[in-house]
Amino acid sequence: MGYLKIKVPADGDKITVNADLSLTVPNHPIIPYIEGDGIGVDVTPPMLSVVNAAVEKAYGSKKAIAWMEIYAGEKATRIYGPDVWLPEETLDALTEFSVGIKGPLTTPVGGGIRSLNVALRQELDLYVCQRPVRWFKGVPSPVNNPEKTDMVIFRENSEDIYAGIEWQADSPEAKKLINFLRDEMGVTKIRFPEGCGIGIKPVSEEGTKRLVRKAIQYAIDNDKDSVTLVHKGNIMKFTEGAFKDWGYELARERFGAKPLDGGPWHVFQNPVTGKDIVIKDVIADAFLQQILMRPEEYSVIATLNLNGDYISDALAAEVGGIGIAPGANIGGSVALFEATHGTAPKYAGQDKVNPGSLILSAEMMLRHLGWAEAADLILKGVEGAIEAKTVTYDFERLMPDATLLKASEFGDAIIAKMGR
Numbered sequence: 534m535g536y537l538k539i540k541v542p543a544d545g546d547k548i549t550v551n552a553d554l555s556l557t558v559p560n561h562p563i564i565p566y567i568e569g570d571g572i573g574v575d576v577t578p579p580m581l582s583v584v585n586a587a588v589e590k591a592y593g594s595k596k597a598i599a600w601m602e603i604y605a606g607e608k609a610t611r612i613y614g615p616d617v618w619l620p621e622e623t624l625d626a627l628t629e630f631s632v633g634i635k636g637p638l639t640t641p642v643g644g645g646i647r648s649l650n651v652a653l654r655q656e657l658d659l660y661v662c663q664r665p666v667r668w669f670k671g672v673p674s675p676v677n678n679p680e681k682t683d684m685v686i687f688r689e690n691s692e693d694i695y696a697g698i699e700w701q702a703d704s705p706e707a708k709k710l711i712n713f714l715r716d717e718m719g720v721t722k723i724r725f726p727e728g729c730g731i732g733i734k735p736v737s738e739e740g741t742k743r744l745v746r747k748a749i750q751y752a753i754d755n756d757k758d759s760v761t762l763v764h765k766g767n768i769m770k771f772t773e774g775a776f777k778d779w780g781y782e783l784a785r786e787r788f789g790a791k792p793l794d795g796g797p798w799h800v801f802q803n804p805v806t807g808k809d810i811v812i813k814d815v816i817a818d819a820f821l822q823q824i825l826m827r828p829e830e831y832s833v834i835a836t837l838n839l840n841g842d843y844i845s846d847a848l849a850a851e852v853g854g855i856g857i858a859p860g861a862n863i864g865g866s867v868a869l870f871e872a873t874h875g876t877a878p879k880y881a882g883q884d885k886v887n888p889g890s891l892i893l894s895a896e897m898m899l900r901h902l903g904w905a906e907a908a909d910l911i912l913k914g915v916e917g918a919i920e921a922k923t924v925t926y927d928f929e930r931l932m933p934d935a936t937l938l939k940a941s942e943f944g945d946a947i948i949a950k951m952g953r
């Protein structure tokens with residue numbers, strides 16, 4: 534495909550997605566990356582250096598990533614023109630090259646552009662947002678036993694109020710919809726119909742089941758003992774409540790789960806290990822207190838888009854904060870890795886913040902490519918740098934005797950601790 538501004542590296546090859554969605558990865562795969570707004574300039578370069586060093590240490594000159602910069606956010610407006618926040622060819626490149634990684638992108642609150650992060654997920658139908666939450670030894674945490682928090686969030690990434698179907702108060706569209714609800718649907722419960730913004734929350738059986746299926750499959754493949762459906766179905770019965778019901782239904786239909794002690798929890802045997810996997814559910818507010826009180830009871834989490842957003846940051850806090858919270862957006866044939874945090878504008882360009890989230894997102898990416906040796910080296914490097922108490926400001930301010938490093942220096946410390 535011919536690109537306008539994107540320079541396709543001559544020394545790389547394309548990853549192929551096979552019919553069963555497995556990947557054939559060449560030794561020099563072309564991987565697109567988006568630098569990101571705000572602290573993107575601080576976290577993306579150390580991520581690239583750490584990945585290059587890990588791949589080199591793991592495979593010598595046999596393998597290397599051919600990085601290809603693609604654009605979104607403020608940088609795209611500088612390159613493509615003032616209103617081009619998400620160029621079409623950025624989506625084309627991610628589709629063509631199948632695996633990419635991105636820094637954070639700014640979303641103004643209220644008016645202005647809608648989230649580019651959400652747009653990327655929706656346009657590419659990256660319906661799973663997978664966010665592992667684990668504690669690294671030595672990381673300062675507000676809880677007494679951070680090692681008990683070991684969960685993987687599967688956040689539905691394509692539906693819910695993130696669909697962006699909402700209208701501003703007093704707009705003709707909001708008035709029209711409110712009138713329709715009152716006149717034709719018999720709705721009497723809109724407390725203040727004048728001056729009322731309105732939003733729609735779509736949640737479907739298909740969208741729910743494809744997400745829950747991935748979460749349960751992950752539990753099978755990784756020998757996890759439970760999958761918890763987190764919802765607010767007591768209040769939003771036909772969206773969040775339906776998510777719970779469809780989740781249990783999928784567990785029965787697809788994995789042969791049976792009600793446990795009469796239900797609603799279900800159980801089935803892991804076909805690989807023979808051990809039980811329990812499918813359970815919990816209401817979102819109760820879940821948010823239980824992850825502080827009894828985190829050891831939760832393992833794989835399947836939840837809706839908004840709950841997953843809140844839960845991601847809350848769980849990250851228990852293991853050291855969003856400076857060390859990685860993630861992936863995964864669809865049928867495309868995967869786009871990104872940190873859980875945003876652009877932290879007050880720190881932009883200061884070489885200060887923790888690049889750990891993006892580096893650990895890259896670690897997930899390497900595992901996705903099947904380059905486990907390089908991924909393991911990144912984990913070793915991160916563990917080593919933290920153990921040596923050579924950390925960025927977010928950890929240093931809570932760690933007595935730690936040495937304060939810049940973002941770039943933390944990347945170097947990780948590389949130094951990879952060893953060999």
Ligand SMILES: NC(=O)C1=CN([C@@H]2O[C@H](COP(=O)(O)OP(=O)(O)OC[C@H]3O[C@@H](n4cnc5c(N)ncnc54)[C@H](OP(=O)(O)O)[C@@H]3O)[C@@H](O)[C@H]2O)C=CC1
Pocket residue numbers: 572576636637638639640641650854855856857871872873874875876877878886887888889890927
């Ligand atoms: N996927 C994405 O690209 C996302 C984009 N965003 C967007 O980012 C913008 C800013 O959002 P905001 O609500 O401030 O949330 P951010 O996640 O950008 O930052 C909130 C706070 O988290 C801490 N933090 C964030 N990143 C790091 C890091 N790498 N290392 C250490 N600490 C970190 C800082 O805490 P402290 O002040 O304590 O030092 C920071 O002030 C918004 O436009 C938002 O829409 C938000 C989330 C995800």
Ligand SMILES: O=C(O)CCC(=O)C(=O)O
Pocket residue numbers: 638639640648649650651842845873875
């Ligand atoms: O897109 C945004 O601005 C926020 C997204 C977000 O908070 C997230 O994906 O966790």
Ligand SMILES: [Mg+2]
Pocket residue numbers: 842843845846873
């Ligand atoms: Mg978020």
